[in-house]
Amino acid sequence: MSTRLDDQDLDEKIISILERDARVSNREIGRTLGVSEGFVRKRLKSLLETRKLRLGTLVSATAMGLTCGSFIRFRVAPEAVSAVAKRLSEFDEVRFVGISCGRFDVYVVTLTTDRDAMFRLLRERVDPLPGVSFVDVREIMDVLKYEPNQVRIK
Amino acid sequence: MRLPLNRPRALDDLDRKIIERFQKDPRVSNKSLALEFGVAETTIASRIRALEENGVMRVVALRDIHAQGYELLAHIDVFVEGRAALEVAEELAELEEVAMVATCAGSPQIIIQINAKSRQELAKVIADRLAGIRGIRAIESSITLDIIKLTSKYLE
Numbered sequence: 001m002s003t004r005l006d007d008q009d010l011d012e013k014i015i016s017i018l019e020r021d022a023r024v025s026n027r028e029i030g031r032t033l034g035v036s037e038g039f040v041r042k043r044l045k046s047l048l049e050t051r052k053l054r055l056g057t058l059v060s061a062t063a064m065g066l067t068c069g070s071f072i073r074f075r076v077a078p079e080a081v082s083a084v085a086k087r088l089s090e091f092d093e094v095r096f097v098g099i100s101c102g103r104f105d106v107y108v109v110t111l112t113t114d115r116d117a118m119f120r121l122l123r124e125r126v127d128p129l130p131g132v133s134f135v136d137v138r139e140i141m142d143v144l145k146y147e148p149n150q151v152r153i154k
Numbered sequence: 155m156r157l158p159l160n161r162p163r164a165l166d167d168l169d170r171k172i173i174e175r176f177q178k179d180p181r182v183s184n185k186s187l188a189l190e191f192g193v194a195e196t197t198i199a200s201r202i203r204a205l206e207e208n209g210v211m212r213v214v215a216l217r218d219i220h221a222q223g224y225e226l227l228a229h230i231d232v233f234v235e236g237r238a239a240l241e242v243a244e245e246l247a248e249l250e251e252v253a254m255v256a257t258c259a260g261s262p263q264i265i266i267q268i269n270a271k272s273r274q275e276l277a278k279v280i281a282d283r284l285a286g287i288r289g290i291r292a293i294e295s296s297i298t299l300d301i302i303k304l305t306s307k308y309l310e
């Protein structure tokens with residue numbers, strides 16, 4: 001049992017090294033933690049396969065010219081909710097899609113080059129979706145806090 | 155001439171190609187990038203360093219929100235009265251349970267995201283933490299029943 005706890009502990013340590021820089025080699029991680037390269041490779045493979053972790057490249061939205069963030073919230077007919085959510089999740093500009101309860105049925109966060117691109121997304125690709133009865137748009141002025149390294153791995 | 159480090163400069167084609175390549179394979183080696191783009195490995199290394207130091211790119215491990223134990227994700231509209239919304243937003247940003255704070259034009263002035271490990275925890279954040287902040291007149295919550303998409307491509 002103590003071995004298993006040690007493994008979990010090592011997993012956490014591997015993750016925290018990779019959270020700072022995912023390009024650190026398995027060999028280097030092994031050296032830091034005093035385990036073999038093979039062990040690190042095996043643990044990392046398991047973390048990736050069980051979808052606890054994903055390695056990714058985060059890019060500055062500003063540097064990429066994406067300056068307009070918006071919350072777009074929808075009221076959708078119950079039978080259409082899942083199709084609308086799925087369709088929205090296919091758009092590149094859409095970073096988050098949740099099916100929610102409360103005043104809105106589908107909750108979306110978008111990131112676009114500018115307001116015009118957001119409007120075009122709404123007019124050309126969202127408005128035609130069947131079942132959407134109400135759209136509430138909140139353009140973000142300023143982001144004071146945001147944790148980019150949390151994702152949903154499907 | 156060498157550009158001083160930390161001075162942000164416009165991205166060129168090579169920078170963009172490096173970023174794109176990392177988006178496909180975060181652990182691609184400098185050596186294979188050098189071969190692929192026909193430049194020296196040292197050029198690749200210094201480009202990557204500049205991209206990282208200028209805050210343009212970071213190659214990192216991303217954690218699954220459910221695997222971390224966050225079962226409940228709530229977006230909350232915060233309606234502010236009698237106090238500068240930015241002050242309220244700053245106080246909200248200090249709360250550990252609050253994962254995201256954004257200010258908006260109009261009302262609600264602030265939208266936040268809370269990640270909670272249970273219903274009880276969410277209730278506690280709302281009752282103990284939000285209620286303690288002066289200037290919050292009302293809140294309206296949307297509880298996520300199912301996350302269809304939550305990606306991270308961007309640093310900010």
